[in-house]
Amino acid sequence: MGRVNLLALIAAGYDGPYADEIRTAVERATRVSLLFQDPSGQCPMNGRTGDHVFNDVLYALAFEIMAERAHTQGDARLAAQYRHAAMLSFQSIGRWRRTDPDWEGSFYITKNHFDPAERVGYQPASNWGNYNGAVMMHLAEAWLARKSPIPEQPAPAEIGGYALAADWGFGSVFANAGGMQLAANLRGDTIPRYDTYWSPLGVVRLGRVGWDTRPGPSDGVRDTASKRGVTFAPTWKGSGGAWVRLADVAESYRGQFDVVFCHPLLVRCRIQYQPIAEGGGLRFQHEFTLTPDGILARLTASGAGEFGVTLPLVEDDGKPLETAVGDRVASTRYPGAADQQNFIALDPEARFDRTEPPLRSPYGWLRRVRLTGNVFVYPRGAGDPEAETVRAGFRRTRTGLYSPLGRVEGNLYIGCNSRAAG
Secondary structure, three states: OOOHHHHHHHHHHOOOOOOHHHHHHHHHHHHHHHHHOOOOOOOOOOOOOOOOOOHHHHHHHHHHHHHHHHHHHOOHHHHHHHHHHHHHHHHHHHHEEOOOOOOOOOOOOEEEOHHHHOOOOOOOOOOOOOOOOOOOHHHHOOOOHHHHOOOOOHHHHHHHHEEEOOOOOOEEEEEEEEEEEEEEEEEOOOOOOOOEEOOOOOEEEEEEEEOOOOOOOOOOEEEOOOOOOOEEEEEEEEOOOOOOEHHHOOOOOEEEEEEEEEEOOOEEEEEEEEOOOOOOOOOEEEEEEEEOEEEEEEEEEEOOOOOEEEEEEEEOOOEEEEEOOOOOOOEOOOOOOOOOEEEEEEOOOOOOHHHOOOOOEEEEEEEEEEEEEEEEEEEEEEOOOOOHHHHHHOOOOOEEEEEEOOEEOOOEEOOOOEEOOO
């Protein structure tokens, strides 16, 4: 909100003593925001209003302003990317438009379909009137900001080829290969604000270009009452025999992000989770190989006995999803939808455990499925092979991986989304 207000101030002709400093800061921040946007148009996760619908409208407004600015400056490609990113953000909010009688045409406040009376994901200031008013006002501002017929080009979140970390004040990282995006938190909230931990530790968003990010999942959660959490992150058996999830212990752990290789169609990166106190616990390394087809996630640990990874499986966001947990594939999707998230167990001895109860995030109930083995994250869309077909044909090789979707050999990717790159 503050950045958009400053953009508007500059656009209105402010020429005070800090005009150049303000302009440089907000323009740079908005350009970087192109990398934080998810491929379905959502603004980044986290924060006390990060899961509010109106924030996507703010992104649309900021991108519209910058599209016009780049157009005026003669940067046609950047202007086209901004314009398309603005339209992605605009299209994103349609998923939370209400159709129920008496409320048709308005929007849910947070990104779910729960009864608004339950105030899921709300902060104290969140109400139907003010945040629907914000949606209307900022959409009108975005419309008025659009003055030029700028042809659209794919946005950076749809193209990929980057991996970056935000300032430690945010503690978030983003990686994207060919529109396959991973977003994670290197630290989690340890002090509740408004009785809520807004940012849990671990990977919280998995998405793909042209795909509905909601069942990805789009976020994680840490419950303030039980202190239990769920993110796509390590889990291990503690000294008392109970399973501990990384999101449970944000006070004790931090992550370190490293990029190994980065190309528009192939990104290798890793997060090392280490205890804050010297000698205070186990150490984990989560390695990710991102391609346009999916994400290979390999977890190793030092000093651990029994360990695995937690898979956040979205079961219900006010509307029940179709979920299934078999011997080798755990999946979820909206009823009848083509877009389906699949977590594929790669090790022959690996098994899923879904016995622990779900936790409710601002996006919905997340089942805490435990997998003691490595996993391939496969966001399947219309026309893509079935998850079982991918599992049956998947194998890791000495230099990479092979599947019915494509293969990786060293720094070379060859797949259904590209002939060759590396």
